[in-house]
Amino acid sequence: MDVVTVTTNVPHVAVVTINRPDARNAVNGEVAAALDAAVKQVENDPDIWAAVLTGAGGTAFSAGADLKEVSKGNIDSLYTKDGQFAGFVKHPRDKVWIAAVDGFALAGGCELALACDMIVASENSTFALPEVTRGLVAAAGGVYRIVRAIPRALAFELIATGERLPAPRAAELGLVNRVVPQGEALAGALELAQKICANAPIAVRESLKVARQALDHDDDALFDMGLEAQERVKVTEDFREGPLAFIEKRAPQWKGR
Numbered sequence: 001m002d003v004v005t006v007t008t009n010v011p012h013v014a015v016v017t018i019n020r021p022d023a024r025n026a027v028n029g030e031v032a033a034a035l036d037a038a039v040k041q042v043e044n045d046p047d048i049w050a051a052v053l054t055g056a057g058g059t060a061f062s063a064g065a066d067l068k069e070v071s072k073g074n075i076d077s078l079y080t081k082d083g084q085f086a087g088f089v090k091h092p093r094d095k096v097w098i099a100a101v102d103g104f105a106l107a108g109g110c111e112l113a114l115a116c117d118m119i120v121a122s123e124n125s126t127f128a129l130p131e132v133t134r135g136l137v138a139a140a141g142g143v144y145r146i147v148r149a150i151p152r153a154l155a156f157e158l159i160a161t162g163e164r165l166p167a168p169r170a171a172e173l174g175l176v177n178r179v180v181p182q183g184e185a186l187a188g189a190l191e192l193a194q195k196i197c198a199n200a201p202i203a204v205r206e207s208l209k210v211a212r213q214a215l216d217h218d219d220d221a222l223f224d225m226g227l228e229a230q231e232r233v234k235v236t237e238d239f240r241e242g243p244l245a246f247i248e249k250r251a252p253q254w255k256g257r
Contacts, residue, residue: 004034006041010190012049012197014042021057026066027086027108029077036080036087043093046256049201050193053088053116054100054186055109061101061125062086064108067134078108085140089115094205096196100189101125101167102182111138114145117208120178120189121167127175130162148215149175200238201256206230 005017016038018025027035042051055061065078065085083091089111099105099116104126113119113127121127129138129146137143138159147155150173158165170176180188196204206229210222217225233239237255245252 002034003028003031004038006038008048010194012047012201013190013193014045014048014051015186015190016042016051016053017056018054018062019056021055021059023066024060024063024104025055025057025109026063027078028066028069029074031066032078032080032083032085032087034087036083036091039083039088039091039093043095048095049197049204049256050096050098052098052100052186052189052193053112054189055102058102058183060103060109061099061105062109062112063104063106064110086112088112089140094209096193096204096208098177098189098193100185101127101176102185104128104164106164107131107138107142108140111140111142111145114149115141117212118177118192119170119175120180120185120192121170121176122182122185123167123179124182125167125185126164127167127170128162128164129159132160133162146175149173200233200236200242200252200254202236202238203233203242206233 003019005019007015018031020026020031042048069077079085080087085108097116099113099119101113101119101121102125105113106128107130110127110129129142131138143159146158154173167176167179171179178188210225210229214222237257241252
């Protein structure tokens with residue numbers, strides 16, 4: 001059984017699934033290597049414009065690091081050169097990634113969700129960084145990405161207490177894009193992905209490339225980045241197609257080139 005699967009049943013959208021439901025989709029070395037390979041597959045396929053990351057089973061998105069492997073001294077196997085933890089949290093990615101969370105996203109699982117661009121969660125889902133309850137640090141991005149995603153004081157509380165944040169409250173705080181009925185996170189994420197894929201894919205990627213750096217640079221630097229992104233878009237076929245489709249009163253036919 002593959003511990004990570006990649007399917008492309010929806011046009012231009014890949015679904016990447018962590019497939020260890022009996023282990024609450026915890027990350028071991030095999031998952032890390034397979035997820036690293038899945039990211040490369042998605043990012044290198046010009047026909048894929050967006051990706052959804054989810055966990056199998058409907059109970060857990062991911063419980064994070066497999067503590068059985070950690071206790072055996074195999075923690076290094078949970079990291080890859082390009083992606084770091086789970087082969088994902090630091091992996092270079094240009095395309096849109098949406099986390100579809102059904103159930104709980106804990107510790108490294110929460111960090112996987114935080115590393116995505118957007119999150120769709122079922123109403124029964126919860127998010128938590130409980131590392132401090134085990135004498136650990138949420139060092140795979142959790143301790144700073146959560147602070148960027150929700151109000152500072154509340155982020156500090158979650159980090160310091162390890163308490164769980166229910167999906168409806170997470171949505172109120174801006175951590176989650178959409179809350180859907182239990183069991184429908186994947187369907188909700190695919191719906192969002194399809195709306196994104198109705199737009200020019202290169203323009204989306206270039207826009208998000210700048211947006212992801214919004215908290216890292218000043219206005220002048222970001223303004224220049226936006227201009228540079230526009231210059232890269234201007235040489236594409238899609239740059240000409242958008243205005244032409246508007247003039248001809250028809251839906252644009254994006255090529256992604």
